[in-house]
Amino acid sequence: MTGTTAATGRRADNVRNRRLLLEAASTAFAEQGREASMGEIAQRAGLAKGTVFRHFASKDDLLAAIMLQMLDRLIGAAERLMGADDAAAALREFMTVGVEELVADRAFCEVIGRPSLQHSGVRDAIGRLGDAAEALTARAREQGAVRGDITGTDIVLLLGGIHQTAAPLLPAQPQAWRRYLELALDGLRATGAGTLPHPPPGHLHIADPSEHV
Template sequence: MSRADAARNRRSLLDAAAAELAEQGLEVSIARIAARAGVAKGTVFNHFPTKEDLIAEIFGDRVACLVTLGETLLEEVDPGSALLRFMTAGIELQANDRSFCQAAAAIPGSHPRVRAASERLAQTAETLTARARDAGMIRPDVTGHDIVLLLGAAAQAAAPLGNTMPDLWRRYLYLIFDGLRPECARELPVAAPTSDEFTAAVKTIPAKGAG
């Protein structure tokens, strides 16, 4: 098999796995994923030794897209607008992509692919946040780790009404973003997590039924 064929198979597997995960949940079988991708079951294991590795790759794949967007947004003239667009994309991903949420819940934070993706996301968020801080567009004590955690906060706040009000997360995004502005900011009672604390927390997040 050529390298191009292998890459196409891998891409097909990831797309099929993401679709099946979104439709069937964590209990979806490797055989079902292979059938949807149009490959043999053994081909799945040639690319991903375990189901957990496959699901971790889905998570990493989605995060990589968000990171790529964040890197592109570093070229934006308005740092505040760039940060808002990054947050919008991050929250929308969680609100609308069930496969991403399933993947995030299914694998432990100690998995190398998850850890690497999470660290790269935090670095990108910090770079965007630093630009907005330096421009005076957000309060000076906000960090990239704050931003990453707030992405989940907005998505989770809207989740109970997701089926009837699918865009409700946008309300909470803007409430959160307004809270980041420097006007009338008060001293926060607790410091932001450090890089070490954030990384340690990611490593200890347990899996929820990876199967």
């Protein structure tokens, strides 16, 4: 029984330490970019440097873990909304949650996010996000709530587009993104929709930036 209790305690400590490390790393990377050291992150978390490496073998693994947290939250939101009766409202809520996530973590995304695409787990999660967004979008198409040529890939790409459009305004006007979200939602509506000049994108695939053509 004592051994079981000790093992449970160690697992709880591991979960706590990982949470502290990810919180400290998110702040440090957002402030300093990739130059933030593992030692400083450990210090911010109140942990020994060796604890960092027990959880994350390299700085790249730590960066990917932060990005995966964000993607998991977005996938979870999409899955939670999948059974909603009103598909248009569900899609609106998903897009609102998505842009809110990007805005909340904008410093990390702008400074650090792209290198995380080298991690296969991040690319796989982006693919799962695209699938979840497509399921939501398909229901909205079936209900006639959005134009018939809109795909889940369009939706995921729009999340980033809305964030980037509002980015110059956010330091002084942190809610400005809501204006551009509403403009995007207006463009998704089926009523009065014209023909788009380019075919719908296929399944969302993010190439590894380290790959050379």
